[in-house]
Amino acid sequence: MNRPDILSPGEPEIDAVTAQCFVRFEEAFGTRGFAWDVQAQIMSLGKAIEIGKGKSAAIFSDEDSLVFLAEGACKLVAWAALDRAQVLSFHFAGDLVSVPARAEHEYGLIALTPSQILSFPTRRFLQAVNEESKLLVELHRRTDAALAECRDDSVGLGRKTAQERVARLLMQMAGRIGVASDNEVLIELPMSRGDIADSLGLTIETVSRQFGELRDAGLIETGGRSGVRVLDPEALLQRAGPTCPRV
Amino acid sequence: MNRPDILSPGEPEIDAVTAQCFVRFEEAFGTRGFAWDVQAQIMSLGKAIEIGKGKSAAIFSDEDSLVFLAEGACKLVAWAALDRAQVLSFHFAGDLVSVPARAEHEYGLIALTPSQILSFPTRRFLQAVNEESKLLVELHRRTDAALAECRDDSVGLGRKTAQERVARLLMQMAGRIGVASDNEVLIELPMSRGDIADSLGLTIETVSRQFGELRDAGLIETGGRSGVRVLDPEALLQRAGPTCPRV
DNA sequence: CGACTCTTTGAGGGGCGTCAACTAAAGTGG
DNA sequence: CCACTTTAGTTGACGCCCCTCAAAGAGTCG
Secondary structure (H helix, E strand, O other): OOOOOOOOOOOHHHHHHHHHHHHHHHHHHOHHHOOHHHHHHHHHHOEEEEEOOOOEOOOOOOOOEEEEEEEEEEEEEEEOOOOOEEEEEEEEOOOEEEEOOOOOOEEEEEEEEEEEEEEEEHHHHHHHOOOOHHHHHHHHHHHHHHHHHHHHHHHHHHHOOHHHHHHHHHHHHHHHHOEEEOOEEEEEOOOOHHHHHHHHOOOHHHHHHHHHHHHHOOOEEEEOOOEEEEOOHHHHHHHOOOOOOOO | OOOOOOOOOOOHHHHHHHHHHHHHHHHHHOHHHOOHHHHHHHHHHOEEEEEOOOOEOOOOOOOOEEEEEEEEEEEEEEEOOOOOEEEEEEEEOOOEEEEOOOOOOEEEEEEEEEEEEEEEEHHHHHHHOOOOHHHHHHHHHHHHHHHHHHHHHHHHHHHOOHHHHHHHHHHHHHHHHOEEEOOEEEEEOOOOHHHHHHHHOOOHHHHHHHHHHHHHOOOEEEEOOOEEEEOOHHHHHHHOOOOOOOO
């Protein structure tokens, strides 16, 4: 290991993933200007992993993790019971996900599409970047935003009808991964109906029925299993139910 | 204002509140050792307010706020509709609450009991403590914990029965503000049945019925409107439903 | 003690879960 | 490229839990 530039021939693919993950991470958080020893510590702490569809990311089991999603799409799940999972959030490339080792429930990050993640042990990561207050501020900003989003989701779970929940999720996905054209939005959903149901606190059947109703109402079209075309975003937002008007 | 030690005689009560709030804040976050100018900035940014029961805290309306609850008990609410509020969390003395100015919904912090709060504008607060990385780490730790709690609550809202939700909330409150004696726990609930209902996504009537069932089952006793005696914590936890076993 | 609010209790109805059967889509091996 | 298998999604019938509406009881404050 005298010349770190030379990759170990035994595992060239792994190192390519690692390289790409760190490049994306640097772009997102601007760590390039950091002191060399801090950068070295960050690189030694971060484990880059490529995970296949449906596979769970190998999170540090005994401590909280900070996961940067460099490529792909994932779901964050908590097991309410041994058999039933609750999906807490969907994540896409560029997201930073805080995964507790163990709160009231057990957590896991599962790939919806083949993904590349960079996983840090939170405590040691914080120690390493202790003096880089700019990164700490950005970290707080992202965590705070995630908290606000989680709270908004709680409002959605609280007392909304099945149709309001499905419509809201579709509008969220439209904004996140939708492709706008004319007054329409095309969405290629990376998650299954079951994932959607688990995230909205509904059953697969109910989600499917709501898709059907929205289709019959002419608000959306569905193509294949994952394709959704939002024909009338305005009306769909209406069906998402009352939200306090943003002045 | 040449001698800051001398309080303005026009508002002695306000200044006593301010003083107590900052003392509590210093104790909680260890800001005493900070540079003088940082401490001065923090003090100039923080607005100490005493709020009566049922009153909304005067949050900075146009920017995110960071609120330290020095004394009392509050609820964080989001308005799902103009008439209906969703309670997102209950807070007690020592808590730090992040209140977004405006996310998908509008937020408010409302006192359950007469409270004293210290309110900061988040952005400027972060600028002021930019170099105090120890405080930034503590800030991240608390926000991360709040996020984990919010997620656990989401699991609870997702697909649990009314009784499981009520039982879980009672156990949470027992742990937070309960007084243990023998194998019992005494709780003095600062929030109404309506607040509980709004936080669990239920109606007042359903919450009341669940209290009744738990009482009939001999798991709890109720005294007055706010008093609850948990007679059998074990059995109550059972009724809170399945959680992944903490190894 | 009286007026108010909060809580409790009851009767009835609707939305979503449950169970079941069927259809469509995607992967597999020849 | 096509039959076969497997998985995911759709649709229908039925029942239960919780919301709705209504009224009476308990607690608190003037």
